[in-house]
Amino acid sequence: MTSLEQSSLDQTSGGRAAGEQREGLRPVPYRGGGFRPVPIRLIGPFVFLAIVALWEAGSRSGVISNLVLPAPSEAFEAFSYLVESGQLWRHLSASLQRLVIGWTLGTALGITVGLAIGLFSLARAGLLPLVSALFPIPKIALLPLFVIWFGIGEGSKVATILFGTFFPTVIATYGGVDNVDRTLVRMGQSFGLSWRSIVRKIILPGAMPAILSGCRISASIGIILLVAAEMIGAEYGVGAYILMAGSLFATDQLLAGVAILSMLGLIVSWLIGRLERWLLAWRG
Amino acid sequence: MDLLLRGITHRYGATEVLNGIDLTVSEGEIVCIIGPSGCGKSTLLRFIGGLERPDEGEVLLSGEVPAGSLNPLTYVFQDFALLPWRSVEANVSLVLEDHPLSAAERETIVADVLERTGLSDFRKALPRQLSGGMKQRVAIARALSVRPAVMLMDEPLSALDSQTRELLMDDLVALWQRERFTACYVTHNLAEAVRLGHRIVVLSRRPGRIRTVVEIDRDLGAREAGDPKLDAVQRELWQLLRDEARAADREIADDVA
Numbered sequence: 001m002t003s004l005e006q007s008s009l010d011q012t013s014g015g016r017a018a019g020e021q022r023e024g025l026r027p028v029p030y031r032g033g034g035f036r037p038v039p040i041r042l043i044g045p046f047v048f049l050a051i052v053a054l055w056e057a058g059s060r061s062g063v064i065s066n067l068v069l070p071a072p073s074e075a076f077e078a079f080s081y082l083v084e085s086g087q088l089w090r091h092l093s094a095s096l097q098r099l100v101i102g103w104t105l106g107t108a109l110g111i112t113v114g115l116a117i118g119l120f121s122l123a124r125a126g127l128l129p130l131v132s133a134l135f136p137i138p139k140i141a142l143l144p145l146f147v148i149w150f151g152i153g154e155g156s157k158v159a160t161i162l163f164g165t166f167f168p169t170v171i172a173t174y175g176g177v178d179n180v181d182r183t184l185v186r187m188g189q190s191f192g193l194s195w196r197s198i199v200r201k202i203i204l205p206g207a208m209p210a211i212l213s214g215c216r217i218s219a220s221i222g223i224i225l226l227v228a229a230e231m232i233g234a235e236y237g238v239g240a241y242i243l244m245a246g247s248l249f250a251t252d253q254l255l256a257g258v259a260i261l262s263m264l265g266l267i268v269s270w271l272i273g274r275l276e277r278w279l280l281a282w283r284g
Numbered sequence: 285m286d287l288l289l290r291g292i293t294h295r296y297g298a299t300e301v302l303n304g305i306d307l308t309v310s311e312g313e314i315v316c317i318i319g320p321s322g323c324g325k326s327t328l329l330r331f332i333g334g335l336e337r338p339d340e341g342e343v344l345l346s347g348e349v350p351a352g353s354l355n356p357l358t359y360v361f362q363d364f365a366l367l368p369w370r371s372v373e374a375n376v377s378l379v380l381e382d383h384p385l386s387a388a389e390r391e392t393i394v395a396d397v398l399e400r401t402g403l404s405d406f407r408k409a410l411p412r413q414l415s416g417g418m419k420q421r422v423a424i425a426r427a428l429s430v431r432p433a434v435m436l437m438d439e440p441l442s443a444l445d446s447q448t449r450e451l452l453m454d455d456l457v458a459l460w461q462r463e464r465f466t467a468c469y470v471t472h473n474l475a476e477a478v479r480l481g482h483r484i485v486v487l488s489r490r491p492g493r494i495r496t497v498v499e500i501d502r503d504l505g506a507r508e509a510g511d512p513k514l515d516a517v518q519r520e521l522w523q524l525l526r527d528e529a530r531a532a533d534r535e536i537a538d539d540v541a
Contacts, residue, residue, distance in 0.1 A: 191355055192379075193382050
């Protein structure tokens with residue numbers, strides 16, 4: 001074996017250079033990494049607990065005046081009283097009923113109209129300008145009108161939530177339909193699939209990611225509008241409870257009500273997360 | 285069943301993309317259509333499959349559709365066109381669901397085509413779990429499931445790396461030897477054309493016209509890489525296409541081809 005062959009073939013050992021001739025050599029500077037947040041468990045709850053603990057300590061030591069902000073323990077007491085007296089369930093069930101009915105109807109109508117706008121030129125030409133004009137109106141501003149149209153009772157509250165969730169769902173749905181891969185639609189046509197099959201098996205599942213992110217947004221809007229609607233002429237409901245607490249300056253009860261809303265939001269978001277994991281399992 | 289193209293001419297706006305295409309695809313042969321990019325190859329295939337209508341001319345079928353054919357003109361797409369939310373078997377069964385078949389019949393067909401394409405072990409896999417080559421095998425299985433009279437293949441191997449492409453070409457040759465399917469095979473890859481085509485139709489640059497038709501009378505199974513005769517044909521085709529390819533490369537695209 002000549003020395004030339006040896007040096008060209010014997011690359012795996014590499015032992016010759018190691019240990020000797022280090023001077024003048026330096027490692028390539030590392031420039032990669034970062035820009036990729038990874039989930040860290042328990043940090044979120046820890047931050048939350050730390051803030052509450054700090055707040056509690058501040059209240060007890062007198063740094064935070066009770067008049068300005070009640071201690072978390074007081075808010076918790078107000079919440080415990082709500083649970084014990086059975087009032088919690090009364091308020092919560094009234095609110096949940098309005099939210100579920102309003103959001104379900106709004107979402108169902110929104111998906112239907114969104115699909116129509118996504119599929120038919122006539123619906124797009126006729127309805128899209130209307131949707132664009134009505135979407136930015138704060139539905140709370142229309143609440144007095146809804147009271148006149150649908151009555152001071154449940155009707156106006158459900159209608160507020162319905163209208164509030166309808167528009168974002170329409171926009172999410174037709175955007176999702178627009179983004180469905182056209183080659184998949186052409187594939188369906190080339191195999192002679194019926195129009196119904198193409199809509200049901202190709203377009204609807206293809207638009208589902210967009211529809212579900214629309215649901216996330218509309219659920220939050222629904223909760224915001226729920227409280228606003230319950231501030232007019234509602235006997236029960238989380239919004240009515242907060243309004244009453246506010247007008248009595250019972251800030252501990254007010255905070256308990258706000259905490260209930262926050263928990264409601266978390267639960268709804270968790271439910272939609274489950275739904276996404278189930279319906280969009282194919283995305284991996 | 286034969287396929288006849290008569291005087292196909294088409295324009296997109298002011299640009300003429302195809303001009304006076306006359307072509308016959310006979311039963312049992314693979315006709316490859318090659319040409320520089322933007323010459324209207326894929327458009328021509330869309331006319332043949334009835335997904336688009338030409339401005340002038342017509343695409344005609346002659347002879348009976350073979351018995352049991354559910355979808356006589358069936359595409360295989362370049363980007364596979366598999367539904368990402370359906371498993372391999374569900375992607376195949378999708379194209380059977382609109383036909384009056386019982387669940388058991390459907391299941392038999394699905395099992396059969398997956399067996400013939402070597403996919404039986406991948407029935408439950410989702411498209412994202414498969415390599416490009418496997419995805420295209422699923423698409424071919426799906427095409428076979430409707431018992432096509434003519435397969436319309438739009439650059440079926442162009443999205444694959446060269447090694448996978450070799451493997452799939454072998455698969456297609458083996459499949460043709462078993463089933464003698466009819467195909468219209470659009471490609472820009474000359475090696476694929478000389479390997480798979482009984483006849484090779486060379487289109488000119490936009491507007492696409494038929495420049496020449498090269499016939500290769502060697503059995504598909506006997507064709508091998510490095511065959512001097514095939515290499516000669518491939519060189520000849522490249523001579524034909526070279527200047528046009530260069531000109532096409534320098535063109536400014538202003539519409540879809």
